[in-house]
Amino acid sequence: MTGMPLEGIRIFDLTRILAGPTCTQYLGDFGADVIKVERPDQGDDTRKWGPPYVKGHDGEDTTESAYYLCANRNKRSVTINLASEEGQQLARRMIKECDILVENFKVGGLKAYGLSYDDLKAENPSLIYCSITGFGQTGPYAPRAGYDFLAQGLGGIMSITGTPGVEPVKVGVGIADVMCGMYASTAILAALRHRDRTGEGQHIDCCLLDTQVAWLINEGVNYLVSGEVPKPRGNEHPNIVPYKVFECADGHVILAVGNDGQYQKWCTFAGAEELASDPRFETNSKRVRNREELYALMPAYMTQKTVAEWVDGLASRGVPCSPVNNIAQVFDDPQVKARGMRIDVPHDAAGEGTVPLIANPVKMSGTPVQYRHAPPTLGQHTDEVLRDLLGIDAEEVEALANSGATTVKG
Numbered sequence: 097m098t099g100m101p102l103e104g105i106r107i108f109d110l111t112r113i114l115a116g117p118t119c120t121q122y123l124g125d126f127g128a129d130v131i132k133v134e135r136p137d138q139g140d141d142t143r144k145w146g147p148p149y150v151k152g153h154d155g156e157d158t159t160e161s162a163y164y165l166c167a168n169r170n171k172r173s174v175t176i177n178l179a180s181e182e183g184q185q186l187a188r189r190m191i192k193e194c195d196i197l198v199e200n201f202k203v204g205g206l207k208a209y210g211l212s213y214d215d216l217k218a219e220n221p222s223l224i225y226c227s228i229t230g231f232g233q234t235g236p237y238a239p240r241a242g243y244d245f246l247a248q249g250l251g252g253i254m255s256i257t258g259t260p261g262v263e264p265v266k267v268g269v270g271i272a273d274v275m276c277g278m279y280a281s282t283a284i285l286a287a288l289r290h291r292d293r294t295g296e297g298q299h300i301d302c303c304l305l306d307t308q309v310a311w312l313i314n315e316g317v318n319y320l321v322s323g324e325v326p327k328p329r330g331n332e333h334p335n336i337v338p339y340k341v342f343e344c345a346d347g348h349v350i351l352a353v354g355n356d357g358q359y360q361k362w363c364t365f366a367g368a369e370e371l372a373s374d375p376r377f378e379t380n381s382k383r384v385r386n387r388e389e390l391y392a393l394m395p396a397y398m399t400q401k402t403v404a405e406w407v408d409g410l411a412s413r414g415v416p417c418s419p420v421n422n423i424a425q426v427f428d429d430p431q432v433k434a435r436g437m438r439i440d441v442p443h444d445a446a447g448e449g450t451v452p453l454i455a456n457p458v459k460m461s462g463t464p465v466q467y468r469h470a471p472p473t474l475g476q477h478t479d480e481v482l483r484d485l486l487g488i489d490a491e492e493v494e495a496l497a498n499s500g501a502t503t504v505k506g
Contacts, residue, residue: 100127101463105288106485108191109133109171110199110206112140114244114270115304116228117167118277120198123284124170125456125465131190131481132168132472136175136503139474140164153447160445165471167277169441169453172469172477175503178209182501187211192220193485195291196284200228203238213299223297224287226280232303242304244270251308256315259330276307337383337390338362341420342398349398349406352416356380361413366397435459443470479504 105128109120117132117140124130134140146161174190177183188210191197197216199206206212213225227233230242248254248266258265280302287298309316315326318334326334331350333339338353353359356379363372371377371393376386383390401409403419410417421429427438437457440450456465482493482502497504 099463100466101460102127105129105196106194107131107196107198108187108194110197110201110211111228112200113142114167114273115276115280116198116200117142118274119226119228119280119284120171121167121169122277122281122456123196124469125458125467126463127466128170128196130171131194131477131485132171132173133176133178133187134173134474136177136475139173139175140168142167143474150443150445150451152445153449158445160443160451160471160473165451165453168471169467170469171472172481173472173475174478174481175475177500177502178211180500182496182499184209184211186496186501188216188219190481190485191216191223194223195288196224196226198226198228198280198284202241203227203229203233217297217299221297222291222295224284224291224300225297226284226287226300226302228276228280229301229303231305233301237305244273244304247272247304247308251305252312252316253308256326256328258328260328264328272304272308275311276302276304279307279310332387335384336380337387338394340391342394344398344406345400345402347403348420349403350416350418350420351398351406351410352418354416358415359383361415362410365409365413365415366400368394368397371397439467441467441470444473444476475503478502 102123105123107120107123107128107130109116109130109132111117111120111132112134120128120130120132132140142164143159143161145163147157148162149157150160150162150165152158176187178187191211199211204212207215213227216223216225229238230247231237231240245266248271249264251272253272254264254266257267280300283300283302287300291297315334318324319326331341333352336352336354338351338359341348341350351362353362359377359380360372363369371390375382377383377390398406407417407419419425426432432438437455439453439455441453443449443451445451451470453467453471458465479493482488482496488496493504496502
């Protein structure tokens with residue numbers, strides 16, 4: 097493949113679960129050669145996080161989980177036993193040939209293997225070394241194990257998610273993990289730019305908690321400015337009204353009125369002229385202050401039309417409105433289909449078949465994303481990578497396998 101933005105960049109990927117693999121998958125989508133390093137016989141923990149699993153040619157479950165598939169395409173899998181001296185030596189040889197190392201071990205975890213940033217930086221001064229943890233490399237929580245759920249709780253998002261009066265609710269996917277992976281990938285790209293100019297590598301410290309605090313976004317700054325602690329509002333918005341889910345004649349729709357002009361257009365389409373002229377609701381600031389009064393009056397109008405009537409009628413008038421799709425409806429949506437957000441890639445575990453994946457959402461006119469590798473099976477590319485990266489022959493590959501440093505797939 098040619099012409100990809102990160103072509104020629106090689107990543108030594110010591111990550112597992114979701115945050116780290118999301119980061120490295122994203123970079124792999126843009127052309128980086130991502131070498132996913134896994135424990136022999138075990139691999140990434142998420143390989144076992146199922147069902148569902150990929151179905152083999154016989155229709156039976158394989159050992160490749162859907163969870164693992166979601167964050168590991170465009171990578172090559174190598175098994176290395178980092179607990180052995182031979183495995184550590186092999187890892188250091190490989191790292192010398194790489195531009196970037198990404199890891200999500202506990203703080204200090206790689207020090208035991210001689211693979212911390214401090215261990216490597218003198219010999220590899222241009223190496224970009226990114227550590228992804230639950231709580232960062234410093235501070236009182238640094239030694240703790242961190243998971244997305246904990247970050248969502250500690251970082252405040254659960255306190256403003258869900259319906260008022262019920263227990264705190266997390267976001268339906270591991271969003272702190274995903275966003276940490278995205279922040280880490282951006283930081284790596286910035287560090288690459290710095291290295292290109294100066295030749296200097298550096299250590300990047302990303303964590304789930306910092307990421308979660310950062311994407312409190314407007315609600316976080318609302319608190320910092322006002323001193324008022326935000327509360328859960330269900331589907332409502334703290335600063336925009338009307339903005340919520342409404343029941344209509346045959347289901348539910350989302351209405352997201354972002355300005356006064358859109359509000360007036362909604363009133364006209366709904367036949368709610370009295371709400372358009374009511375002084376309590378004439379500006380967004382007034383609607384926010386009087387949200388309960390407005391929301392008490394709107395259902396009488398919303399239930400008069402169907403989902404399709406609201407969505408089509410308001411879209412043609414420039415007023416944001418949407419159905420509430422389940423996941424099946426998402427992938428059947430004509431816009432999602434038109435944007436190519438489902439891809440199918442050949443996969444060894446599926447025999448002659450393919451596995452379905454969610455596409456990278458970025459569309460680039462000159463260097464489009466290419467799907468070069470399906471999420472690899474455990475150790476699928478060990479022999480290939482050792483030959484490509486280190487130029488070693490079959491005899492040395494076999495010797496490494498016999499030493500316990502790695503396992504080689506025949």
